[in-house]
Amino acid sequence: MTCIDSEIPFEIPENWAWSRLSSFTEIVMGSSPKGEDICADSSFTEFHQGKIYFSNQYINFSMQYTKNISKLASKNSVLLCVRAPVGEVNITNRDICIGRGLSSILPLDDIDSIFLFYWLKPFKKEFTNKSTGSTFSAITSDIVKNILLPVPPLNEQNKITKTITDMFDYLERIEASLN
Template identity: 25%
Template sequence: MALSLARLRSIPIPLPPLPEQRAIAYVLRTVQEAKEATDRVIAALRELKKSLMRHLFTYGPVPLDQTEAVELQETEIGPIPAHWRVVRLGEVVKDSFSGGTPSTKKPEYWGGNIPWTTSAILNEDDIFLSRFQRTITELGLDRSASKTAPKGSLIVGTRVGVGKAAVAGFDIAISQDLTALVLKSNVEALFAAYLFKSAFLQEQIRERTRGTTIKGIPRRDLLSILIPLPPLSEQREIARMLQAVDARIEAEEKKKAALEALFKTLLHHLMTAKIRLPEEFVARFAEATP
């Protein structure tokens, strides 16, 4: 619906004295600039993480100035340290299964104490799955194709949200969109979750994805994906380094959210005079250029 010029002109607006206008604009601009600076930090950290992943999955957890000392081997997935192996994902998986959805026409299947989810809950950046969509009952679990993925297993989107992956933070029942991978003891689950964020693994997933209306990757094709397999100690160190960057990104995201909330609150309160800036602060803007 269009707003006429006459209607626009008739809208009442608050009009504080000019020095107070300038002071309000200064405060809001300062918060806005802080949020923009935080956005730039987040973008830089995300680029750092991409570069770090390329480095770690090529040379291992070694400093940049020591990469020339790392003996590399050429493999189907690119260069990796000579003491690493390339294996099929299925070689490090003890058990794998997809899930299902209890009938929504049966209310007795829903609202129990068993967490249940589809792939919609997974974000691309997630490393841990710490949320769920709904809960189901024991009856709903028993009388459907849904299965419970144990805590610590890798949950992968294989039907919707293909390629997203995170480590289950608790036992959780899964839908048909997801596949649970119970890993063997020679694989660190967090390392495996970070592998699923890598470009070379995502490319393999895209090559194996099928379907038109609903695209997915068959479990056997998922398990055929090639992955690098460092010693367990190096897997853990790689995961630790990437978690450190993720923790910094999360802290900056929280800072950004706090600044956005502060801006909205100040905008509302200052424009409606619910709060007023101190007179001595406003006085600084009496002769300032707008």
């Protein structure tokens, strides 16, 4: 056991827990397939290298596919950019192959993927601060695995996620009424 008291930045409710990301998720760091395995044939597995097809929440379809899966991001995984730009997040609603620019974070146990998506968004600055590289910034698997997060029980995750999605829906209605 290692004491993490010095790492805890603030108090959390008694029924929450400080946990390393790797303790409640399955993390897969991307690895690019060989160039000759990349194609435009949609009968193969969809391939993503970075955030180019990221949207507000769910990743859009790419037109790149691979004949040879190097690393798979399972459906409902949160995708994290681990190379410039570090810290961007999205969710995949299908199995995809991921290259070196991405990490797949699949929630386990009582963790909701939409909750995890919203929970990781504010950590972009922390990921960026921990990145290294002279040509482009990148973070290692150790940085991803060891990020310390406050984790509420599932019922509170659901309340938090509902509040966030309700607020975004409200903002979209306001924006639509202005146009």
